[in-house]
Amino acid sequence: MSEASGIMNDVRIYDEVIKCTQCNLCILGCPMFMGSRYDHFSPRAIIVGIRDYIKRGGSVDGSLIEVLFMCNLCKNCEVRCPSKIEITKIVMVMKKKIMGLFP
Ligand code: SF4
Numbered sequence: 001m002s003e004a005s006g007i008m009n010d011v012r013i014y015d016e017v018i019k020c021t022q023c024n025l026c027i028l029g030c031p032m033f034m035g036s037r038y039d040h041f042s043p044r045a046i047i048v049g050i051r052d053y054i055k056r057g058g059s060v061d062g063s064l065i066e067v068l069f070m071c072n073l074c075k076n077c078e079v080r081c082p083s084k085i086e087i088t089k090i091v092m093v094m095k096k097k098i099m100g101l102f103p
């Protein structure tokens, strides 16, 4: 995924999130998880939540909204991710989408 390729739509986001192997190597660098010790607040949970959101046809649920807005975009997960998923970019796009749903 490059900057020049434009705004990520759901198809492009899905292409990214399906690269997640659920290895969970990202979790110990995540301040959301380290602060809560709750698996729901983790990069993997973001990925799984977004995958489900796309499978549902774009309907967001409260738990996805919660974890997206808990993420502080620190990029610690991206450094650890062997699949090189640009999680923070996806989080930012999703936040914009959600804010557009609630004008
Ligand atoms: S960018 Fe978000 S999901 Fe990734 S480690 Fe930081 S807080 Fe966690």
Ligand code: SF4
Residues within 6 Å of the ligand: 019, 020, 021, 022, 023, 024, 025, 026, 027, 043, 044, 047, 080, 081, 082, 083, 084, 085
């Ligand atoms: S490190 Fe990457 S591939 Fe592994 S669980 Fe986290 S987001 Fe998925």
